Amino acid sequence: MSDGSSVGVTARRNFMAKLGAGAAAAAMTAALPASARAAVPERKVQYGMLIDTRRCIGCHACTVACKAEFDVPLGSTRSWVEYVEKGNYPNVSRSFLPRLCNHCSEPNCVAVCPTGATYKRKEDGIVVVDPDICIGCKYCIQACPYDARFINPVTGTADKCDFCLHRVSQGLVPACVETCIGKARIFGDINDPDSEISRLIATNPVSVLRPEKGTQPNVFYIAADHTGENDRESGQYVSVTTHRKQKSRR
């Protein structure tokens, strides 16, 4: 599998190299179709995560590691695991959906922040909150389609997953990735075509959550069950357990 993918990646890189050499002139770039132009590499780091739900056993180790890493106050979660049960006997299934901030490429939370306290870091694409600036207006919490944010009851400011910025900047992986016993989480630079995460995204059918919201998430899933409680209307039993204070997704 990895052989096949590296061939593909190499071919793509050669194409990029030719493109870069031949099309440095703006005139030719302009003549290219939009898709090819968008592929011209900017080589900006964009950290992302790939979650292989087939390897997730719903043990909540990631949730606990995150809690311990950040001393997240009781009742709040930066990272959590949802259980999705569905089907009518005997055709039933149960799957796990680990959740965290998607560090979107078009983050709506950043767009609505009135103070500039939340922003997307240029150097690595991580969406962060500066608690010294944030006033706790909750606008970003309303705007996030993934319910990834909450008001930290201690600081009174918006809080959420920051991909363990303090660990990542030291060359480590986030705490949830480190602790995952099923190796379901892969962390890395999705703009680097040679990274493990890029190869896995390229060689597997992947999906993101709520792509129709236009946020371009950078957390990808393999074999995620996108069933929600509203799918009950089709007659099939569905139960989503969020394992957090918010008893249902919104």
Add this chain to the structure above:
Amino acid sequence: MNEELLWGMPVVAYLFLAGVGAGAMTVSSSVLLRGGGGGFGGHHFDVARYGAFLAPIPVMLGCAMLVFDLGSFQTGHWFKWLNLYMVINLSPMSIGTWLLTLFVGVSLIYAYTFWPRDAAPGDRYDTLRKAAAWVGVPLGIAVAVYTGVLLGAMPSRPFWNSPILAMLFLLSSISTGVAVIMLARAVAHKRKLGAEDQVHYHESGYILTASDVLLIGFEIMVIFLFLMFAHLTVGDVRHAVSVILSGTLANQFWFWVVLVGLVVPALVELRYVIPRLLYHHAFAVPRGIEVVVPIAVLVGGFMLRYVVVVAGQITGPVGI
């Protein structure tokens, strides 16, 4: 409705109060620039005066409630909200902050020009008053519209994510602004008026009431369009709007917003406006009606904000 609301009563109250204040400012300023000493005589100066005093107070009260509701304020960072003034960006809340600040300043200046007991068209504050009114009309509209834009800016909230919500808030703001002026007039005016004053009083009343009928008509139209387009679509928006059509908020919406806030006031107002409009009968409304109708409009305006704010938060995108 056992979900935790991030934006609760303080935000509902703010949206209502800011709407009332912005509406009162818009109505007062536009009346002043026409029949309140503008090109059409000074008969309606009193209407402008009531509006001027009523504009800044609710807006300042609402803004204070917003600040008290901030996470930073509630954890003891009393002045952290001043960070809002460190930047201007394209966040509706940032634009709204600056608009509200401007509004409070201009509306206070405007109210000050009416402060002397003998304030009248052409007095020494006339130039300042008219200048403030010229700024006040667009500023009032801007404050009323931005509240809807603020809610509408989020694809994650399908109930709010509609361009017509800002229009609805604008119409409701001006309607509640008219209502609060009508109420203040009815409560405060002297029982014994001279014959000439009596005519002017009721003539102003006619202008206000007729405008309110028109505004309520447009409001009903906008609500109809909002509901119809939501109901005709599939997925997120249809699901969200079903909460007020037949879901947990149906009673609050149909009874308080539509019936008490729109239909009943419009019918009662029409009962008095039509004879004057069609047959040029003298316009005279009993004081009881003059008090009850604006209260119904204000209650409806408050419940509209309540229903919209709650419905937006208890619904979300369908699926994950």
